[in-house]
Amino acid sequence: MNKGGAIMTINVPKYKLKDLVDKPTYFTGGHRLCAGCAAGSMARQVTMAFNKPTMIFNSTGCLEVASTIYPFSAWEVPWLHVAFENSAAVASGVEAAIKAMTRKGTYTAGKTDIIVFGGDGGTYDIGIQAISGAFERGHDLLYILYDNGAYMNTGIQRSGGTPFSASTTTSPAGSVIPGKTQFRKPITEIMVAHRIPFVATAAPAYPADLIAKVRAGLDVDGPAFMHIEASCNRGQRFDPAKSIEYVKMAVETCLHPLYTVIDGEYTLSRPSERIAKDPSRKVPLVEFLRKEGRWRHLFRPIERTDLIERFQTEVDKHWEELLVKSGF
Amino acid sequence: MARIAVTGDDAVALAAKAVNPDVVAAYPITPQTIIVERFADFVADGEVDTEFVTVESEHSAMSACVGASSVGARVFTSTASAGLMLMYEIVFIAASSRTPIVMALANRAISGPINIHGEMTDQMLLRDSGWISLFCEDNQEAHDQTIMAFKIGEHPDVLLPVAVGLDGFILSHAIEGIEKVSREEALRFIGGERKTDLKLDTSKPLSIGLLHLQDYYMEARAQIKDAQDRAKKVILDVFSEWETQTGRKYEPIESYMMEDAEYAFITMGSSAGNARTTVDELRAKGEKVGLIKIRVYRPFWSDRIVELCKNLKGLISVERAHSFGGPGAILSQDIKSALYGSGISPLLAEYTIGLGGRDTLISGYHGMYNRAKKAFEEGKNLPIFWWGVRE
Ligand SMILES: Cc1ncc(C[n+]2csc(CCOP(=O)(O)OP(=O)(O)O)c2C)c(N)n1
Ligand code: SF4
Numbered sequence: 102m103n104k105g106g107a108i109m110t111i112n113v114p115k116y117k118l119k120d121l122v123d124k125p126t127y128f129t130g131g132h133r134l135c136a137g138c139a140a141g142s143m144a145r146q147v148t149m150a151f152n153k154p155t156m157i158f159n160s161t162g163c164l165e166v167a168s169t170i171y172p173f174s175a176w177e178v179p180w181l182h183v184a185f186e187n188s189a190a191v192a193s194g195v196e197a198a199i200k201a202m203t204r205k206g207t208y209t210a211g212k213t214d215i216i217v218f219g220g221d222g223g224t225y226d227i228g229i230q231a232i233s234g235a236f237e238r239g240h241d242l243l244y245i246l247y248d249n250g251a252y253m254n255t256g257i258q259r260s261g262g263t264p265f266s267a268s269t270t271t272s273p274a275g276s277v278i279p280g281k282t283q284f285r286k287p288i289t290e291i292m293v294a295h296r297i298p299f300v301a302t303a304a305p306a307y308p309a310d311l312i313a314k315v316r317a318g319l320d321v322d323g324p325a326f327m328h329i330e331a332s333c334n335r336g337q338r339f340d341p342a343k344s345i346e347y348v349k350m351a352v353e354t355c356l357h358p359l360y361t362v363i364d365g366e367y368t369l370s371r372p373s374e375r376i377a378k379d380p381s382r383k384v385p386l387v388e389f390l391r392k393e394g395r396w397r398h399l400f401r402p403i404e405r406t407d408l409i410e411r412f413q414t415e416v417d418k419h420w421e422e423l424l425v426k427s428g429f
Numbered sequence: 430m431a432r433i434a435v436t437g438d439d440a441v442a443l444a445a446k447a448v449n450p451d452v453v454a455a456y457p458i459t460p461q462t463i464i465v466e467r468f469a470d471f472v473a474d475g476e477v478d479t480e481f482v483t484v485e486s487e488h489s490a491m492s493a494c495v496g497a498s499s500v501g502a503r504v505f506t507s508t509a510s511a512g513l514m515l516m517y518e519i520v521f522i523a524a525s526s527r528t529p530i531v532m533a534l535a536n537r538a539i540s541g542p543i544n545i546h547g548e549m550t551d552q553m554l555l556r557d558s559g560w561i562s563l564f565c566e567d568n569q570e571a572h573d574q575t576i577m578a579f580k581i582g583e584h585p586d587v588l589l590p591v592a593v594g595l596d597g598f599i600l601s602h603a604i605e606g607i608e609k610v611s612r613e614e615a616l617r618f619i620g621g622e623r624k625t626d627l628k629l630d631t632s633k634p635l636s637i638g639l640l641h642l643q644d645y646y647m648e649a650r651a652q653i654k655d656a657q658d659r660a661k662k663v664i665l666d667v668f669s670e671w672e673t674q675t676g677r678k679y680e681p682i683e684s685y686m687m688e689d690a691e692y693a694f695i696t697m698g699s700s701a702g703n704a705r706t707t708v709d710e711l712r713a714k715g716e717k718v719g720l721i722k723i724r725v726y727r728p729f730w731s732d733r734i735v736e737l738c739k740n741l742k743g744l745i746s747v748e749r750a751h752s753f754g755g756p757g758a759i760l761s762q763d764i765k766s767a768l769y770g771s772g773i774s775p776l777l778a779e780y781t782i783g784l785g786g787r788d789t790l791i792s793g794y795h796g797m798y799n800r801a802k803k804a805f806e807e808g809k810n811l812p813i814f815w816w817g818v819r820e
């Protein structure tokens with residue numbers, strides 16, 4: 102536990118893609134995620150950061166369901182699913198058990214890394230209490246939010262993480278209401294506000310960055326949180342071949358900027374830092390919105406420039422705040 | 430053994446201290462709170478080696494327990510009423526994850542209206558969850574059964590969580606003398622550490638909690654059914670070993686004055702105390718009456734109940750619980766199911782008593798008896814009746 106204690110040095114390792122090609126992964130093929138599902142790319146990249154005994158705790162959702170249909174499992178490290186909203190609490194119990202049993206000499210694997218995977222539904226909404234509790238208590242674990250912008254497993258319902266104006270099955274674009282009327286919760290900032298030692302955002306379009314952050318999050322003594330954008334071609338409605346390209350666009354539009362907050366200190370990661378230094382690199386949000394079917398109603402039958410501008414203004418506001426926090 | 434005077438909650442907390450679990454994750458709720466508070470004292474004073482996880486809710490308490498137990502830890506928690514209701518989703522998963530968590534329940538009425546006093550409905554709803562469910566009559570039983578629960582649940586033939594119920598306030602807050610079991614005695618009985626092959630182990634990666642579709646779900650559930658069946662032998666063995674070690678005798682279904690009884694009360698928990706006194710008083714007047722006390726509610730010993738009812742003219746079921754709209758209260762439904770088709774069918778009077786902590790005094794038991802006996806003599810059953818409710 103680091104909370105309230107001395108500030109430690111946390112290094113995010115600098116990996117190059119070529120260093121990573123030989124890294125083993127512990128998420129195998131044969132799972133039942135849809136073709137092109139970015140959650141799968143995300144999961145494989147996360148496991149490439151492993152370098153010691155590791156256990157995974159997975160909330161109910163697409164990643165869980167599709168990776169472990171009995172009698173098959175895609176995981177080559179110990180993996181546990183209990184329910185939708187409680188994985189942070191489950192992992193708290195595990196961390197406590199390992200501590201107590203190590204002390205008593207009945208757990209002998211040594212330092213064990215603990216990872217939690219939760220979707221946006223499991224994190225922004227139903228699971229937020231358990232996460233907040235686990236972070237307040239200071240358990241040594243890395244919570245990874247893989248965010249596909251809706252409850253995909255149950256058929257594309259809105260979550261607190263669904264972006265503004267996206268059409269989902271519970272925030273459908275109708276003739277009166279144009280999709281989701283709210284902006285997403287600032288989930289990363291909510292976690293930063295818990296004053297945990299490590300918070301980061303990532304995207305599987307930048308594997309070296311993602312893997313390095315996972316490693317750093319695991320090496321931190323205390324709670325760590327990562328918000329990973331992981332597109333869902335089924336629910337966001339686009340060609341499966343574009344999954345990684347569109348995750349990249351979320352970063353390039355600054356809808357999902359990449360940064361770390363280590364002991365309260367904000368640092369932009371390379372892809373976002375480049376935009377900070379050269380704002381002409383920032384892709385207008387409208388270009389991204391045009392790509393995905395969930396925003397189709399913003400362009401047909403008429404272009405809803407009012408909504409697009411409102412959305413752009415919100416994204417800009419968050420980006421400007423982030424620039425200030427990270428010293429730009 | 431040291432004899433001390435403690436509340437029921439203290440008796441449970443001292444049992445947990447003797448066991449020295451790896452993890453305790455719990456949340457305060459009356460009338461169980463003393464258990465977590467005492468346990469926090471033991472942690473703060475270094476009297477246990479336990480990691481005490483001060484979760485932010487009961488839902489997380491049960492979740493943390495399932496997590497901890499899944500890596501092979503010995504785990505304890507306690508709650509009541511609303512706390513248990515909040516846990517319920519995970520309570521079922523605890524059974525299917527085969528995590529032998531021990532949970533003390535200071536049985537309390539369910540909201541609403543909100544009420545903090547005694548009632549057993551909270552724990553009786555565990556009925557269909559896969560948990561082993563034990564009830565206690567007094568503080569000694571609460572102390573002993575908390576320790577025995579670990580041995581029952583952790584047995585490889587069982588691997589199921591175990592609930593130990595003590596009546597809210599009537600036991601949880603009442604002081605009684607108990608023989609305290611020391612750590613050395615407790616661990617000699619249950620074993621110094623939990624041993625299991627079914628756990629998350631980084632040297633033998635296992636996935637637990639997989640999606641079971643139509644092709645496997647029933648088989649997974651059937652394993653819980655089989656474990657409940659196997660638990661009967663384990664419970665009998667554990668009770669008899671406990672008797673050997675402590676001299677205190679426990680039976681899943683206990684009988685009192687049943688040899689020549691024509692009528693009998695059947696009840697659970699602390700209600701058995703007043704029922705027993707009533708039996709003594711009625712016996713002094715020459716009435717042939719006895720008592721059946723159900724200690725182990727799940728698994729349910731139907732055949733033992735049938736056997737005890739063999740020579741009865743009438744059975745009087747008394748419980749601090751109810752099933753709205755059901756064919757009887759909760760326990761009385763089980764009793765009727767046990768007797769159906771057995772060829773043994775005493776007349777039956779069904780009573781719900783004492784909800785929300787309302788006292789049912791010995792005079793009340795006499796009243797219930799007289800009312801029932803009158804009906805029995807006329808050859809009639811008495812359908813479920815709420816004793817003591819004002820019109
Ligand atoms: C308590 C509870 N409520 C609802 C559900 C139904 N459910 C299962 S997965 C899910 C949505 C998961 O969404 P998210 O966390 O975003 O993960 P995704 O499937 O999108 O990857 C829901 C609503 C459940 N399993 N448990
Ligand atoms: S529905 Fe979406 S998130 Fe779920 S497996 Fe398919 S692509 Fe992945």
Ligand SMILES: [Mg+2]
Pocket residue numbers: 220221222248249250251252253254
């Ligand atoms: Mg989702």
